[in-house]
Amino acid sequence: MTEKLYTRPDLTLTLDEDGVIQKVVTAESLAREPLDQWRGRRWGETIEPAIGNAVLKKIEDGRSRGDPSCFEVRQRFPSGLELPMEYTTFSFGKGGFIAIGRNLEAISELRARLQLAQEARERDYWKMREIETRYRTLFDATTEAVALVNVSDLKVIEANFRAARNLYLSPGEPFLPQLSDRDRRALAELFEKARAQGRAPGIVIQPTPSAGLWSLRASLMNAENGPVFICQLTPLREPDHSGDQKGVSFASLIERLPEGFVVVDRDGLVRAANGAFLDLVQVGAETAVTDRKLTRWLSSPGVDANVVMSLIRKHGDLRRFQTRIDGELGQSTLVEITAAGDDAEQPNYFGLLIRDVSHAARPGTAETSEDLSFEPLDDRTLEAIVRMSTEVIERKAIQQALDQCDGNRTAAARQLGLSRQSLHAKLKRYGLERK
Structure with a gap:
């Protein structure tokens, strides 16, 4: 039950067991009303409209059981004034009952004001959404490298595609960590001016040893979680290697x-892709795939993008891994993937070379994602090849058993000849717990 916080009541009525008013006590707000006229009258005669059967039943039930009852009515006063009132009644047994009333007019007005405030807030919310959508469009579409930097710790909050691709800026990482001492001092002065004046004149820095010279401008913006720097970086000139063979x-x-090539980060988000990959997934521009999960197109159970990255982490690279890639327009292509990470121990980015091998499929052979073959041996040890193949086949078998059993793990474990605990461990190992 919702608790109601009462201060002094506006009206207190003492009634006999027949509902006849015996005594009236009012607050100062109703002191001018000649309420002595109510004595000896039935309470229902003072209410507009008269107390209905439902209210009478509440009063009767409260009187017989001894429990208080609560209801709202419109009270008519001798002067002609009508007010919405909320009454709470307490029974005295056969001796009658008492009704404590509170004026709801102020509450009704407050409710109306709250409703108007809520509507205004919703309008402001949709305006903010519209502004955010426009900001996001401009943020992604600009040809400049743009990053939002936290004022307190100078870490990147957000970076657009060009800032991520050309300057390797990513959320949560320090802003331009490879600056020289001279450029770092210039950057500190730039941020100090932006903090004091709201914006600062641009400076020229070299963000990375191989990036050349860039112009950097910064301005201060108040965001929801505190102030941030908007940093805009523009190369002074594009690198010209025409006279340099290296x-x-x-x-x-x-x-x-001629083969598809795509770079994804450790979260599976596409960071860069060439035209051949865009043809495989049937999209027309690189921006249509950037910052989207590779699993959108490489999603077959047991051979999806997460499995590919897991195998790269475990074995260092991946060679001639066959699966299917699905296009936006419904085309499904048999492909062969060769991939590696940017670091042998803890890769942050993965490069996948994706080759269309549908034309090389043998006549009469079903081209399905279940042909999970590797080129014989490669240059791996036999133990490594067997372990890789076993993991892929085991993961697919578990996924198929779950699909056949409609997600019932007990039935799937029984079908696979495993205990439920063993199946749970394998689901966790292969990242299938949420599927």
């Missing part, structure tokens, strides 16, 4: 590869 444009080479 200046190889890797981005150009990867873009021209």
Whole structure:
């Protein structure tokens, strides 16, 4: 029951067992009302409309059981004034009962004001959503590298695609950690001016040893979680390697590869992709795949993107791994994946070379995602190849058993010849607990 906090009541009526008013006590707000006229009258005659059967039943039940009852009515006063009142009645047994009334007019007005405030808040919320959508569109569409930096610890809160790709900025990491001492002092002065004046003149820095010279501008913005710096970085000139034989444009080479190539981070989000990969997933622009999960297109049970990254973490790389990749328009292509991480111990990024092998499928052979074959031996040890293959097959068998048993783990364990505890351990190992 919702608790009601009462101060002094506005009206107290003492009634006999027939509902006839015997005594009236009022607060100062009703002191001018000639309420002595009510004595000897039935309480129901003073209420507009008269007390209904439901209210009478409440009063009667409260009188017979000794429990208080509570209800709202519209009280008519001798002067003609009508007020919404909330009454709580307490029974005295055969001696009658008492009714304590509270004026709800102020509460009704407060409710109306709260309703208006709620409507205004909802309008403001949708305006903020619209502004946020526009900000997000501009944030992602700008050709500049843009990052939001926390004022307190100078860590990146958010970075757009160009800042992540060209300057390796990512949320939660320090802002431009590879600066020289001179550039770091210039950056500190820039932030100090932005903190004091709201914005600061641009400076020229070299964000990384290989990034060349960039112009950096900073301004201060108040956000929901505190003030942040908006940092805009623009290269002073694009690198020109035309006269340098060693200046190889890797981005150009990867873009021209006839095989699909995609870079994903440790969360499975696509960070970069070439045109051949876009053709495989049937999208027209790189921005349509950036910051989206690779599992959207590589999602077959037992051979999805999470399995690929797990195998790379465990074995260092992955070679000629066959699966299917699904396009946005419904096309499913048999592919072969060769992949590696950027670090042998703890990779943060994974590069996947995805080759279309559907044309090389043998006649009469079913091209399904269940052909989880590896090229014989590669240069691995036999033990490593067997372990990799076993993990993929075991994961797929568990997923199929769960699908056949409609997610019933006990039935799936029985079908696989495992105990429920063993199945639970394998589900946790292969990341299938939430599926």
